[in-house]
Amino acid sequence: DGGITQSPKYLFRKEGQNVTLSCEQNLNHDAMYWYRQDPGQGLRLIYYSQIVNDFQKGDIAEGYSVSREKKESFPLTVTSAQKNPTAFYLCASSILLSGANVLTFGAGSRLTVL
Amino acid sequence: DAKTTQPNSMESNEEEPVHLPCNHSTISGTDYIHWYRQLPSQGPEYVIHGLTSNVNNRMASLAIAEDRKSSTLILHRATLRDAAVYYCILRDVYADKLIFGTGTRLQVFP
Numbered sequence: 001d002g003g004i005t006q007s008p009k010y011l012f013r014k015e016g017q018n019v020t021l022s023c024e025q026n027l028n029h030d031a032m033y034w035y036r037q038d039p040g041q042g043l044r045l046i047y048y049s050q051i052v053n054d055f056q057k058g059d060i061a062e063g064y065s066v067s068r069e070k071k072e073s074f075p076l077t078v079t080s081a082q083k084n085p086t087a088f089y090l091c092a093s094s095i096l097l098s099g100a101n102v103l104t105f106g107a108g109s110r111l112t113v114l
Numbered sequence: 115d116a117k118t119t120q121p122n123s124m125e126s127n128e129e130e131p132v133h134l135p136c137n138h139s140t141i142s143g144t145d146y147i148h149w150y151r152q153l154p155s156q157g158p159e160y161v162i163h164g165l166t167s168n169v170n171n172r173m174a175s176l177a178i179a180e181d182r183k184s185s186t187l188i189l190h191r192a193t194l195r196d197a198a199v200y201y202c203i204l205r206d207v208y209a210d211k212l213i214f215g216t217g218t219r220l221q222v223f224p
Contacts, residue, residue: 099165100205102148102160105158106157108156
């Protein structure tokens with residue numbers, strides 16, 4: 001079955017460490033996205049990529065970095081510059097359906113900074 | 115991006131219909147109305163979307179007001195598995211991103 005795989009599901013990090021969250025999709029979708037969700041809140045867009053080797057900042061890109069070297073992969077690095085990184089991170093990809101882009105999400109990665 | 119307004123929470127009993135409202139008074143002619151839902155500790159999943167006409171799929175129905183300034187997601191018979199946060203989102207056909215609000219938390223009671 002096609003889908004989006006995020007890993008790891010749970011991750012603990014010490015302050016000052018960088019950490020990379022993996023996102024892989026086998027849906028052949030062109031666009032991919034990273035969102036952050038804090039408890040009781042909606043999703044906020046971190047970065048997105050419409051095509052390989054190109055990406056744009058979302059609303060809360062500071063302290064994060066991404067790469068898009070392959071169509072299937074869109075890893076997110078949470079750097080030590082991110083002041084409050086503890087959150088639930090969601091990766092998504094999208095396809096055009098009936099004139100509108102529809103997102104498919106992964107199961108998420110929960111990052112806790114100790 | 116045009117904004118949407120949803121109630122923070124709603125309740126329903128199992129096997130009853132549920133009507134989840136969404137107001138979007140500043141919608142533009144090229145904005146699609148999307149609905150996603152998020153079950154606890156999971157990523158959101160696509161429910162339905164529409165532009166002007168009412169839409170039906172296996173999960174739900176979307177009723178869009180004639181002036182497009184509001185819409186309603188209809189779950190015909192709520193089940194316990196429908197308990198989730200439901201997000202109503204507008205997305206311009208030319209936009210390259212989807213912006214989520216805080217949604218409506220639906221509780222379903224047996």
